[in-house]
Amino acid sequence: QITLKESGPTLVKPTQTLTLTCTFSGFSLSTFGVGVGWIRQPPGKALEWLALIYWDDDERYSPSLRSRLTVTKDTSKNQVVLTMAFMDPVDTATYFCVHIGSALGDFWGQGTLVTVSS
Amino acid sequence: QSVLTQPPSVSAAPGQRVTISCSGSTSNIKNNYVSWYQQLPGTAPKLLIYDNNKRPSGIPDRFSGSTSGTSATLGITGLQTGDEADYYCGTWDNSLSSWVFGGGTKLTVL
Numbered sequence: 073q074i075t076l077k078e079s080g081p082t083l084v085k086p087t088q089t090l091t092l093t094c095t096f097s098g099f100s101l102s103t104f105g106v107g108v109g110w111i112r113q114p115p116g117k118a119l120e121w122l123a124l125i126y127w128d129d130d131e132r133y134s135p136s137l138r139s140r141l142t143v144t145k146d147t148s149k150n151q152v153v154l155t156m157a158f159m160d161p162v163d164t165a166t167y168f169c170v171h172i173g174s175a176l177g178d179f180w181g182q183g184t185l186v187t188v189s190s
Numbered sequence: 191q192s193v194l195t196q197p198p199s200v201s202a203a204p205g206q207r208v209t210i211s212c213s214g215s216t217s218n219i220k221n222n223y224v225s226w227y228q229q230l231p232g233t234a235p236k237l238l239i240y241d242n243n244k245r246p247s248g249i250p251d252r253f254s255g256s257t258s259g260t261s262a263t264l265g266i267t268g269l270q271t272g273d274e275a276d277y278y279c280g281t282w283d284n285s286l287s288s289w290v291f292g293g294g295t296k297l298t299v300l
Binding site: 134 | 192225227234235236237240241244246278280286287288290292
């Protein structure tokens, strides 16, 4: 059974760096073809893809946010970490981590709401 | 402004059939697989359709997906009140080198 769970701060100040951790179980990020992605959703708005990392360390980023994002994996801990620099109130959103297997998001975490405010 | 265009809302009566369109371009839908996601109120999205028309285990065959050229369509038959949700299409865009989503469609079962 594949599960994912996001953790991190619920409130960050503008200009700070956000660090979110996705802790997963039921799969290994060293398995061929497997990846973990990050997607966010501002309140009442649509989904927005942020980044992903594959079993072979291939990293992909949203072009509009690339300069602010970093994604890393720790296969031994079954974790993927997303950092987003220079947070702004417009970055207030629910952040989801997802499993990539048959497709992006074949399994989703519950999401974590991050509010950016001073 | 989303790269993939979906109608903001659709509605139909219980038991009826509804379709949700997703319009893209040659850099995304025409040349890459499309996925569809269902987001029930207050919950995380769930994968409904992948690779244009495949259903993950546990997804009933009331849900179907198809593509034609630069457009994709999600079909839902035998509508139930429990199908009221937001539906999103998504795919990879070769020009942007980015995964892209539609703006979402809110389904109301009258």
